[in-house]
Amino acid sequence: MKRSRIIAIIFIIAFVGFFGSYSAWNAAQPEHTCASCHEINPSFHSWQTSAHREIKCVECHGTALSNGLHSLQEKGNMVLMHFTGDKHSADIRMSEEQILAIMDACIRCHQTEYSQWASGGHSTTYGRIFLDESHNQMEQPYWDCLRCHGMFYDGTIYDLVEPVSTSGPWKLKDDQMAQRPVIPCMTCHQIHTENDPYGQFAQRLDHDHAEPVVFDTRFPAVALYLRSDKQFLRADFLPGVDFFHNGQKINVSDDPLQRLCIQCHAPNFRREAGSEDNRTPYGVHEGLSCMSCHNAHSGNARNSCVNCHPATSNCGLDITTMNTTFFNPQSEHNIHFVSCDDCH
């Protein structure tokens, strides 16, 4: 046999073998592929019990060739790290760039939620947060800014802006960061987390069930990403906080989503409701959860009054036209804190 023919046959076998195993790898169950590496084990383990367990790894994380040379290099580095890396740092964490790439995968299925998020304040960018000249002069940029504005940022505040002082105006060291969202989906959503929607549904259909069925009422996917720990904490495990108004403790909703909101819409150290960025309601709306009025993704509260009014209105008036910030943002009666004696 001619030498060139032998080389051609070897080449064809190698080609078929490579692409065959590559296709088979992407089609196979993750426990035989991705989870072969111990670094992926915890993620695989949590994915198995999550709402996304029917979606294969490659659909969100891509394949080695799904993003050309970039993904080939990325996956290649992971394999290299597996064989050469230090076991002491075996925990894999996604970079901000990877988080945003995953977000594109979220959008493919959750388009409504994405459009709501995009229309609200939580879709704000590094540019809007850090290049506000009036704000630059008020506050020294420091590490804690990234706790709520840039949870997944890979560096420190010194890598992000300059000058790190109030002399401003601040400038982003990397101009391309300006358009990058600071609060992506994964800030409040843990993709790999326990969820049993089918189990709950099956229980509802079980009419012969003798025992009363207690349904899981939490929102399993809602969790806060703790930048300091590089971990998610489920919203229902977040601590409840006592709030005060004029020295008196007020009623606060025990809604896990409210606990999530106040992590960033936090009060001052005295835990005074309404202080700083906090909007925990007191007055006539005391005890309501943020979610009673605000859309979770957009923050929009425009059509929320009908959830309770006029059924619970005592005045017989159209409450949407009363002199509050709901009707007029310039009103002195903030809708979060309005009380009866503001008018009477």
Place this chain on the structure above:
Amino acid sequence: MSHQIIQDRREFLKASIMAFGGAIMLPSCLRNYTPFLFFTADEALLLTAICEQIIPADENGPGATQAGVIYYIDKQLYEVFTWEQDKYRLGLTAINESSLELFSANFDMLPTDKQLLFLKKMEGNELPDSYWKDNSASGFFRTIIQHTMQGFYGPPRHGGNKNYISYKMINLDYPYVVGRNLYE
């Protein structure tokens, strides 16, 4: 018709290539998946039962099982406490052998009161010596207690304390809710 044949031929080629690649990958399919890095499934079951006896779930809160202490110990034995690996492997075997001799059943199959009785004997070094030649029963018990406490109360990034469950149990205000205090 010819188009159909070409399509079938393409499908056949694709399937053949996949089958060839699948055959190359076959060894990974023969391996049983386990969520543990160091322990076997049986060892994990046994150690989980021991840890749950040390920190049981009760009216005050969750136990070691719910906090995922087993994952902490497994991860640390694999990544950090590598010098303790033999101690665990031999110790867990010795526990089951001792349990079989004393109660005619593996430790994790014993009722709770007998598990507790067994662990008291283990703490007091009162288990059959024949199984504890390479390992001190009380010493191994202390090691398990230490690691269980670490896995239950330590930060979740080390593998245990799932969902910061012990922090919630002891009413630790974590993460601390604090604003910018900008306007003070």
